Amino acid sequence: MPPLLEVRALHTEFRTGAGLVRAVDGISYTVEHGETVAIVGESGSGKSVGALSILRLIPDPPGRITGGEILFDGKDLRGLSEAEMREIRGRDIGMVFQEPMTSLNPVLTIARQITETLEQHQGADRETAERRALELLEMVGIADPKRRLKQYPHQLSGGMRQRVMIAVALACNPKLIIADEPTTALDVTIQAQILELMKSLTRKLGVAQIIITHNLGVVARYASRVNVMYAGRIVEAGSAEAIYHNPRHPYTMALLKSVPRLDQPRRARLDPVDGQPPDLTRLDGGCSFRPRCRFAVEQCAKARPPLAAVAEPGHLSACFRSAELSDIRDVAA
């Protein structure tokens, strides 16, 4: 069976006052049916732009998808008309955003924000849609769902709003859910609850999932495969296990050191990755991680390292020194 989603050499650019920003610069990855794939990277690495590109929700201007293919369920989404694309959004692909405070409409009831999707895609009448909305709220673990349906977003806590977002995303039985940092804005205790909920629901319903996060710690527990992004590119890809236990890119290694842990209070000190994320308008022909890399050598300035296979099957790294890295790391540690 072909993968549910195959992103091939996707390019998305923004024309800004400061110059051309290649926010997504040729990323390729796949998501199998029912699988959870993670996209990890610091803020500004192009994770959201990559996700929004799949649904073709990049604001144009200033943004534009300039190259690549997005094969979903056998169709290239880039070739669809706007009307055909609307059918995919919300019906085949559901989206959960980062900010539960601002992602729900403040002047519409919770019920309306769920039923409108059902009315749009399934032609459901009011009554059927409201019954389904109630069912969905129960499914995402909201207590007293009858009362909550009649309420407005500001009457719900952040965690509950994110549950509502999940209900909206699941409303039409999608094949894929894209969750863009679904827990970043929430309290630590709530974060784990939401992630567990998403894991159990997607598993139960057989929905595939793309989880976007800057926290590599989340990945090990919730995703089977991981794509690490840096400056608009995938710099390392592999099974969650391989990435976690045998990282082959200096950036991944640095990210692992900075993992905030869900089981520890927020106060526990994090080691952020040293140095600043690069200015995307000023990238040269070398490795974009070079200015922050402890392992950089002369070769790294001359060419971009290609994403190439390392030890295990399916494990890729874009680093000239990936083969040596496991030894160097042991020595350094």
Add this chain to the structure above:
Amino acid sequence: MYRYIVKRLLLAVPTLVGAAALVFVLMRLIPGDVCVIRLGSGGAHVDPASVEACRQELGLNNPLIVQFLDFLWSYFTFDFGTSMWSGQPVTHEIAARLPVSLQIAVMATVIAVAIAIPLGTISALRENTWLDHVVRMVAIAGIATPSFWLGIMSLVLVLDITYLATGKAWMPPIQYVSFWQDPIHNLSMVLLPAITVGYRYSAVTMRMTRSAMLEVMREDYIRTARSKGLLEQIIINRHALKNALLPVVTLIGIEFAFLIGGLVVTEQVFNLNGIGRLFVQAVQNQDNVLTQALVMLVVVIFVVTNLVVDLLYAWLDPRIRFS
């Protein structure tokens, strides 16, 4: 809810007393008085004795503080007095003049909203296209054009067009007849001023709608609505406009109140016998009682409009309704 309304109305009492004090003092600062003007209007010699008798009769010789307290007290007992000029109860004077003013104000507001909201929305959705530029130019012209000039020009235009078309220049009628009595007569009199004033007031609302709409279209919940695959029409009507119009509602209320206050010029230009004109006459005649009554009427309209707008806002915005 009722408690809120009562509280707001009680809070308005100091405002009303303050306005009363202000108009009372201002009227007394104008040199001369109604008796001199009334007795001397024919250009005849003014007999000091009859002026004195007139002043005595109208209570103008009482100490100022007594006059002021009389004024306040009579309002608390809903006795608004009689015109110092005509001797008619001011309620009659105002009742005869209010309908035309009110009709123009309401129609102008409706016209302003009907122009402003669709154009402002389109302008925002087509930001930086030629359509947007045209709409914004129309709005700026509306703000920059003095309403008396606009009024005169539209009258001249009507005169010219009817003259060219029929060989006889047509002027809107001057005598006010209510809409129910004779709709055609009524509208042919009121429509032109209502459009002129409405256009002018639409300009500010249009700009407000545009900027509110631009802001809302960038909100996260609009992106969410898009990610659900909703039709653009639904995204704009249900998700964007509902939010963008919240501040616009407040503006429309404030504009309506200002419009009542600003009718003086419009009525002068279109030769309408409304309260704006009555106000000018009352001040010219130094008719303190009538002037005070008109000022208090405008202040009450302001207070009530503000209250209605706040209630409407709370009703439209669940964040206020449920807090």
